[in-house]
Each structure stands twice: as structure tokens, then as C-alpha cells.
Amino acid sequence: MNSNRPLIIDTHTHLCDRVFANDRATVLIASRTIGIVGVITVSETLKDAKINIKLADIHPEILPAAGLYPGVVDLKQAEQLEEFIIKNLNRLVAIGEVGLDHWIIKDEAEREIQHSIFERFIELSLSTDLPLNVHSRSAGRHAIEMLLEKNVEKVQMHAFDGKASSAMKGVEAGYFFSIPPSIVRSRQKQNLVKQLPLESILLETDSPVLGPDPEKRNVPANILIGAEAIAEIKAVPVEQVLETALENTCRLYGETERFQKFKAEVLKLENS
Numbered sequence: 001m002n003s004n005r006p007l008i009i010d011t012h013t014h015l016c017d018r019v020f021a022n023d024r025a026t027v028l029i030a031s032r033t034i035g036i037v038g039v040i041t042v043s044e045t046l047k048d049a050k051i052n053i054k055l056a057d058i059h060p061e062i063l064p065a066a067g068l069y070p071g072v073v074d075l076k077q078a079e080q081l082e083e084f085i086i087k088n089l090n091r092l093v094a095i096g097e098v099g100l101d102h103w104i105i106k107d108e109a110e111r112e113i114q115h116s117i118f119e120r121f122i123e124l125s126l127s128t129d130l131p132l133n134v135h136s137r138s139a140g141r142h143a144i145e146m147l148l149e150k151n152v153e154k155v156q157m158h159a160f161d162g163k164a165s166s167a168m169k170g171v172e173a174g175y176f177f178s179i180p181p182s183i184v185r186s187r188q189k190q191n192l193v194k195q196l197p198l199e200s201i202l203l204e205t206d207s208p209v210l211g212p213d214p215e216k217r218n219v220p221a222n223i224l225i226g227a228e229a230i231a232e233i234k235a236v237p238v239e240q241v242l243e244t245a246l247e248n249t250c251r252l253y254g255e256t257e258r259f260q261k262f263k264a265e266v267l268k269l270e271n272s
């Protein structure tokens with residue numbers, strides 16, 4: 001990906017969400033004008049995962065992922081998603097979002113099922129070599145401990161809300177942490193970025209949520225707001241944040257088949 005202006009990949013979005021039903025193409029054109037060439041679109045359900053594959057056929061910048069939101073404690077659907085992932089291996093760039101959510105699930109028995117579902121997706125990541133795009137609300141330390149225990153290497157912790165000290169254990173293991181535009185209103189995210197080396201940071205928007213204004217629909221184009229906040233904290237030019245984040249994204253996702261095809265398409269576009 002050689003270009004004079006930094007190219008950007010939004011590493012965690014929900015573009016399959018129905019709030020984008022009427023203007024998804026317009027949203028993607030707006031993203032493209034600021035340099036966004038790839039948008040990783042995660043799923044929360046099997047239904048989302050199927051939509052994401054279809055969207056990727058229509059929009060070349062959509063990089064589909066398949067996973068089960070940890071708020072959905074449903075072993076049967078987890079099994080169906082596993083089958084779906086295995087069947088669509090060459091189409092997917094990641095398993096996600098998967099993980100732990102102790103904020104939504106408070107019941108101990110349900111949490112146990114949630115943990116066992118996460119464990120299965122971790123095993124699937126190891127056997128398929130697909131990176132994990134991890135959600136870990138109010139459970140950051142637990143999620144990182146589980147990942148470390150299983151010796152997983154390809155990990156993106158999305159919108160990590162835990163302590164920076166827990167995050168640093170992930171950093172040591174080579175995990176990446178994606179930062180959303182809501183950093184402008186989150187002291188916790190600002191502190192996290194202070195601690196994280198730039199080499200461990202990815203950019204995401206989590207569109208349609210986690211925008212700079214919680215009342216407004218978030219879009220991938222807001223990714224620059226997050227990048228600028230990181231640049232200010234790190235006291236480096238925003239271009240350096242964008243370039244390093246892109247390198248980091250390629251380090252994590254670069255080997256998946258779908259990502260390789262996407263890179264070839266982007267190169268064609270850039271050279272045309």
C-alpha cells in the first residue's frame with residue numbers, strides 16, 4: 001500500500017446495522033474521501049455474519065468478520081457460527097466480535113456459559129489462524145487472562161475499558177488495542193493511550209456507536225477525530241498515528257486470504 005497520503009482502515013464497525021440501511025453507500029463514499037480504504041465489519045449474530053458477507057460482495061472496502069456478541073449467551077448459535085466461520089474461511093478477515101461482557105451478563109451461571117463460548121472461539125482462532133476481534137466490557141482483565149492462557153497471538157482488543165495495567169499484559173503478548181472516537185469524552189481511553197505504545201494501537205469507530213457525540217450516529221469518517229486525539233496525547237503528527245495504525249493493522253490481519261485480495265484491489269485503485 002504505497003501512497004503519499006496515509007490510508008486508513010477502520011478495524012471495528014457494525015455497518016450491517018439497520019441504521020445504515022438507507023445510506024450505506026453514501027457513508028462509505030464519505031469514508032473514502034478521507035482515505036478509508038477498508039472497514040472491518042463485525043457481527044453480533046449469525047444473521048449479521050450472513051449480511052456482512054453479502055455486503056462485502058457489494059462494497060469492496062467492507063472486510064467481513066463473523067462472531068457472536070458476548071451478551072448473547074446462546075451455545076446453539078455459537079455452534080452455528082463456528083460452522084459458518086469454517087465454511088467461509090477465505091471470505092472472512094476475523095472472528096468477531098466475541099469475548100466477555102460482565103456488564104450485561106451478571107448471573108454467574110450465564111457468565112460461565114459466556115466464558116465457555118469465548119473459549120470455543122479462541123480455539124477456533126487457533127485452529128483457523130483467523131485473528132480475534134474482542135469485546136470485553138467490564139471484563140478486560142478476565143478476557144486478557146483467558147487469551148494469554150490459551151497462547152493466542154492474533155488479537156485485537158476493541159474499545160478496551162479495563163485498567164491500563166491489564167492492557168499492558170496484552171501488549172507484552174503482542175495484542176493490539178483499537179481506539180474509538182469516544183476517546184475525546186473518555187478519561188479512561190485517554191489514560192489507556194498514554195500507556196500504550198503506538199505500535200500496539202489500531203483505529204476503530206464501532207459505528208454506529210462510540211462516536212464523539214453519544215447522541216449522534218457514529219460513522220467511519222469520524223475515525224480522524226480518534227486519530228487526532230491520539231496524536232495530541234502522544235505528541236506526534238496525526239500522519240504518524242495513521243501510518244503506524246495502518247502498519248499495525250496489516251501486521252495483524254495481513255495474512256488472511258480476504259485481506260490479501262483487498263490489498264491487491266486497493267493497490268490497483270491507488271495506482272489507477
Ligand SMILES: [Zn+2]
Pocket residue numbers: 012013014042097206
Ligand atoms: Zn462493536
